[in-house]
Amino acid sequence: MIGYIKRGGSGGGTDTVYQYKSPLAGWDPEATQFRVHPGLKEHLGLIEER
Amino acid sequence: MTDRPYELVIGIETHVELATESKMFCGCAAKWFGAPPNSLVCPVCLGLPGALPVPNKRAIELAMVAGLALNCEVPAHTKFDRKNYMYPDLPKGYQISQYDLPLNVKGWLEITTSAGNKRVGITRAHLEEDTANSKHGEGYALIDFNRSGVPLLEIVSEPDMTSVEEALAYVRALREVLVFSGVSEVRFEQGAGRFDVNVSIRFSEKGAIRWPPQSEIKNMNSYAALEEAVPYEADRLWQEWQAGGELRTRKGKITVGWSPERKQTFLQRSKEDVQDYRYFPEPDLVAFAPTRADVERLRASIPELPIARRARFTREYGLSDYDARILVDDRALADFFEAAVRAAGGDAKTVANWVTGEFLRYLKNDGGSAAGAKITPAQLGALVALVKKGEVSSSAAKDVFAEMWQTGSAPDAIVKSKGLTQVSDESAIAAAVDAVLAENPRAIADYKAGKTRALAALVGPVMKRMGGNANPGLVNQVLADRISPARRGGERMRDILDIDNLGSIAAENDRRLLKYFITTPTYESLKTQQKYVAIGRKGTGKTALYQGLEAAKAPDTFIAGLAFNEYPWKLHDHALNANAAESERFVNSWRFLILVEAAKLVLSDESFGPDEPTKALRAFVEANWGDVKFSHRKFYEPEKFMVTRSEIRPQAMGISAAAVTKEWVERSRLGESIGSTLDWLESVLAAALARDKTYFVLFDELDTNFDPEDQSYGLRLVGLLLAAKKTASWAQGINRHLRAVIFLREDIFNHLQFSDKNKIREDAAITVKWNDDESGPESLKSLIDERVRAEMDLSHFERDPWGVLFDAGERMRGTQQKYKHMTARTYLRPRDMIKFANLALTEAQSRIRNEGGKHQITNVDIQRARPAYSDYLVSEFDDELAAYKSGWRDLLGVLRRLGREVFARAEFNLA
Ligand SMILES: [Zn+2]
Numbered sequence: 001m002i003g004y005i006k007r008g009g010s011g012g013g014t015d016t017v018y019q020y021k022s023p024l025a026g027w028d029p030e031a032t033q034f035r036v037h038p039g040l041k042e043h044l045g046l047i048e049e050r
Numbered sequence: 051m052t053d054r055p056y057e058l059v060i061g062i063e064t065h066v067e068l069a070t071e072s073k074m075f076c077g078c079a080a081k082w083f084g085a086p087p088n089s090l091v092c093p094v095c096l097g098l099p100g101a102l103p104v105p106n107k108r109a110i111e112l113a114m115v116a117g118l119a120l121n122c123e124v125p126a127h128t129k130f131d132r133k134n135y136m137y138p139d140l141p142k143g144y145q146i147s148q149y150d151l152p153l154n155v156k157g158w159l160e161i162t163t164s165a166g167n168k169r170v171g172i173t174r175a176h177l178e179e180d181t182a183n184s185k186h187g188e189g190y191a192l193i194d195f196n197r198s199g200v201p202l203l204e205i206v207s208e209p210d211m212t213s214v215e216e217a218l219a220y221v222r223a224l225r226e227v228l229v230f231s232g233v234s235e236v237r238f239e240q241g242a243g244r245f246d247v248n249v250s251i252r253f254s255e256k257g258a259i260r261w262p263p264q265s266e267i268k269n270m271n272s273y274a275a276l277e278e279a280v281p282y283e284a285d286r287l288w289q290e291w292q293a294g295g296e297l298r299t300r301k302g303k304i305t306v307g308w309s310p311e312r313k314q315t316f317l318q319r320s321k322e323d324v325q326d327y328r329y330f331p332e333p334d335l336v337a338f339a340p341t342r343a344d345v346e347r348l349r350a351s352i353p354e355l356p357i358a359r360r361a362r363f364t365r366e367y368g369l370s371d372y373d374a375r376i377l378v379d380d381r382a383l384a385d386f387f388e389a390a391v392r393a394a395g396g397d398a399k400t401v402a403n404w405v406t407g408e409f410l411r412y413l414k415n416d417g418g419s420a421a422g423a424k425i426t427p428a429q430l431g432a433l434v435a436l437v438k439k440g441e442v443s444s445s446a447a448k449d450v451f452a453e454m455w456q457t458g459s460a461p462d463a464i465v466k467s468k469g470l471t472q473v474s475d476e477s478a479i480a481a482a483v484d485a486v487l488a489e490n491p492r493a494i495a496d497y498k499a500g501k502t503r504a505l506a507a508l509v510g511p512v513m514k515r516m517g518g519n520a521n522p523g524l525v526n527q528v529l530a531d532r533i534s535p536a537r538r539g540g541e542r543m544r545d546i547l548d549i550d551n552l553g554s555i556a557a558e559n560d561r562r563l564l565k566y567f568i569t570t571p572t573y574e575s576l577k578t579q580q581k582y583v584a585i586g587r588k589g590t591g592k593t594a595l596y597q598g599l600e601a602a603k604a605p606d607t608f609i610a611g612l613a614f615n616e617y618p619w620k621l622h623d624h625a626l627n628a629n630a631a632e633s634e635r636f637v638n639s640w641r642f643l644i645l646v647e648a649a650k651l652v653l654s655d656e657s658f659g660p661d662e663p664t665k666a667l668r669a670f671v672e673a674n675w676g677d678v679k680f681s682h683r684k685f686y687e688p689e690k691f692m693v694t695r696s697e698i699r700p701q702a703m704g705i706s707a708a709a710v711t712k713e714w715v716e717r718s719r720l721g722e723s724i725g726s727t728l729d730w731l732e733s734v735l736a737a738a739l740a741r742d743k744t745y746f747v748l749f750d751e752l753d754t755n756f757d758p759e760d761q762s763y764g765l766r767l768v769g770l771l772l773a774a775k776k777t778a779s780w781a782q783g784i785n786r787h788l789r790a791v792i793f794l795r796e797d798i799f800n801h802l803q804f805s806d807k808n809k810i811r812e813d814a815a816i817t818v819k820w821n822d823d824e825s826g827p828e829s830l831k832s833l834i835d836e837r838v839r840a841e842m843d844l845s846h847f848e849r850d851p852w853g854v855l856f857d858a859g860e861r862m863r864g865t866q867q868k869y870k871h872m873t874a875r876t877y878l879r880p881r882d883m884i885k886f887a888n889l890a891l892t893e894a895q896s897r898i899r900n901e902g903g904k905h906q907i908t909n910v911d912i913q914r915a916r917p918a919y920s921d922y923l924v925s926e927f928d929d930e931l932a933a934y935k936s937g938w939r940d941l942l943g944v945l946r947r948l949g950r951e952v953f954a955r956a957e958f959n960l961a
Binding site: 002031032033034035036037038039040041042043044045046047 | 875916919924950953
């Protein structure tokens with residue numbers, strides 16, 4: 001539901017790691033940035049980030 | 051079928067030498083054919099006084115393998131006997147054989163004739179030693195002892211055959227089984243195998259049935275002899291009866307020989323009685339009892355036999371009987387085919403066409419075997435894949451194949467070097483199409499006037515312009531597209547306003563499901579019984595998989611689909627074994643259910659008449675549940691059960707009927723007393739399950755009423771998983787295709803705690819999963835493609851159904867395409883994707899009705915569907931997470947307050 005943002009992902013940008021997509025990646029307790037699953041945005045009335 | 055005035059009754063005794071290195075009771079080499087006379091001998095096989103026999107373990111094992119492959123029972127005890135008679139080829143004056151306790155009894159062999167399949171009973175198969183070879187000349191006889199003492203298996207059939215065709219089919223099938231299981235090379239032509247055929251005739255005369263004594267035609271060693279001798283002797287018996295000959299008064303059988311030169315039988319011995327041989331137990335050898343472990347080890351060593359392989363080829367690959375037969379007749383060819391199918395990634399029928407066509411044609415021309423060909427299965431598979439991908443045309447592929455055959459080079463290298471690459475570049479084809487259309491304005495007018503053939507006339511010119519290398523399917527499609535963009539692939543299709551939706555998100559409510567069911571690798575691994583536990587997150591399509599598998603019912607595939615909603619768990623709990631370890635407590639209650647469901651499947655098979663095992667199963671099921679079609683929900687309803695108890699421990703296979711007693715026990719005592727009944731059921735099912743058929747017992751909807759706190763819920767599931775595991779290893783051990791298949795939610799599986807969990811996850815479980823790739827059987831794209839194809843009535847040749855329904859013109863914001871935009875909003879579950887597409891479809895339909903515009907789903911429609919979709923997704927979470935995490939709704943509140951898609955840890959902590 002919430003993914004953590006990993007720097008230095010493919011192409012040097014950022015990747016969001018979701019548990020449903022990468023069950024083996026685990027949770028990064030050091031992560032500081034998080035992203036809500038895009039499917040929930042409308043329900044929660046979140047502002048999109050580009 | 052026949053105009054004979056009598057019925058034929060045929061039984062066959064077959065002798066084959068076993069494929070051992072050494073002889074039966076001594077160390078001399080057993081491969082005697084071609085060796086100089088009397089060069090493979092020792093005191094034992096020359097029968098010199100004082101020499102003692104030492105049994106050859108391998109020979110006994112091979113004899114048991116033969117029995118198992120012939121579905122025989124292995125008796126608890128077996129021994130050797132002396133068969134006494136005097137003949138120069140028998141130096142001891144007796145032959146060591148088996149009389150009343152043979153190694154194998156009561157089996158059967160399935161044969162196939164033009165009338166269909168039939169089981170021929172095997173009375174017994176016993177071990178003995180071969181005799182020496184004698185040659186008779188003018189006034190002298192020569193004896194070669196090389197063959198003396200070679201292990202020989204005598205297989206006696208029941209008199210079950212009623213025609214020459216059946217007799218031939220029997221001998222051929224027997225040879226096939228023995229050769230494939232490695233028991234014997236069955237070299238009839240070398241005298242290392244021979245058969246005696248018992249022929250009798252049965253007819254009615256003046257209202258009475260007449261069945262005069264038979265003739266035994268001895269020592270035949272060719273199919274041709276069998277084919278000629280049997281009708282000859284039967285006719286001779288008939289003539290003799292009509293002429294009032296001695297047959298009318300004779301009591302015993304006679305023994306005759308067959309002269310292939312004169313094409314007639316001749317009398318050898320007029321009377322032969324069992325007592326003549328004065329059988330008695332061989333005092334130099336001890337009786338022995340094969341252990342169950344030995345039997346199971348040997349059973350496991352039997353490879354898949356041809357009849358089973360043929361059945362599997364038709365079932366698994368959808369091949370015709372004819373193709374399956376051609377492939378399986380040559381084991382190397384069948385292996386080649388299967389390896390090529392794997393390399394091609396499916397497309398078995400196409401691979402079969404290549405193997406039985408080009409490959410076999412070259413093989414016949416050049417000689418040699420499939421295993422020795424320069425072209426490898428991987429290469430053929432790669433070639434088939436190239437054709438499928440449209441990179442080479444099927445006619446060019448034949449040239450590529452010819453080159454591969456000669457050089458053994460890889461197909462893609464040949465395609466490149468010879469410039470055979472087929473153009474599948476749509477823009478290149480479109481340019482050629484446009485040029486041709488510009489030259490033929492008339493054809494467009496004709497086509498629009500309804501002359502559809504005008505289109506076909508343009509294919510040739512386009513191909514010519516492309517140098518013959520264009521993908522013809524694509525040329526047709528582009529042509530149709532350019533002439534009339536509303537028609538794709540030249541097929542009529544439905545408008546977006548005519549379709550209701552792309553299916554229900556709940557598989558159990560979707561009657562159209564099978565129409566767009568796609569066969570995923572997960573489905574294949576269940577259907578081929580490589581795996582038997584399907585786990586997946588909620589909404590990933592487990593129930594669709596269950597329904598797809600249930601629909602695989604076929605004449606050779608028997609399926610019991612059991613749904614466990616509204617199952618009376620309380621009744622089931624009565625059958626638990628309170629004395630067992632916690633995780634084992636429910637195992638036997640489930641094994642009982644699985645084995646009885648398997649018995650019900652066997653009893654539903656109408657292709658075989660009732661035999662002893664099926665009669666026993668029917669009696670058992672009827673005694674306990676009244677009829678053989680009762681619902682699994684009533685399984686533990688009876689308050690008393692009739693169980694079986696064997697007085698001796700089951701030795702090897704099968705318990706003799708006399709050793710089994712039946713008694714009634716209370717349901718509450720079932721758990722502790724069911725063990726011996728399970729043994730009994732297994733032994734009867736081992737004989738009743740057909741070797742070439744497949745049986746499934748499916749367990750679905752186990753997750754209704756799941757409560758992670760309810761311990762007995764978890765223990766029931768653990769018991770079921772362990773019971774399925776036992777069932778699989780038992781069935782594998784006896785070479786039968788029975789599986790209990792369990793469909794289970796991933797979170798529930800993860801929640802269970804038991805020691806074999808990792809083993810089951812590794813060996814038995816497969817996870818149902820989907821991806822956001824743009825092709826491939828597990829992509830959400832192909833799932834939506836099939837639904838669009840079905841709902842919009844698109845042709846099977848349509849390569850991009852998605853593109854028919856979804857507008858491809860503009861892109862979504864940034865570089866994301868609609869598909870990626872949608873999948874990113876799902877949890878990679880079909881349920882989410884279907885829901886999203888359905889909501890977007892509804893938006894598109896109301897936009898078209900109210901505002902007009904494109905008859906496709908556009909970006910605007912998807913944007914408008916997002917709020918409703920988002921609500922849906924949250925409600926899905928609610929269902930799944932509420933059971934475990936009570937605080938999750940608070941989390942939603944916090945996120946709402948944060949108000950942003952991306953947030954930092956510190957902000958979250960503040961909110
Ligand atoms: Zn010897």
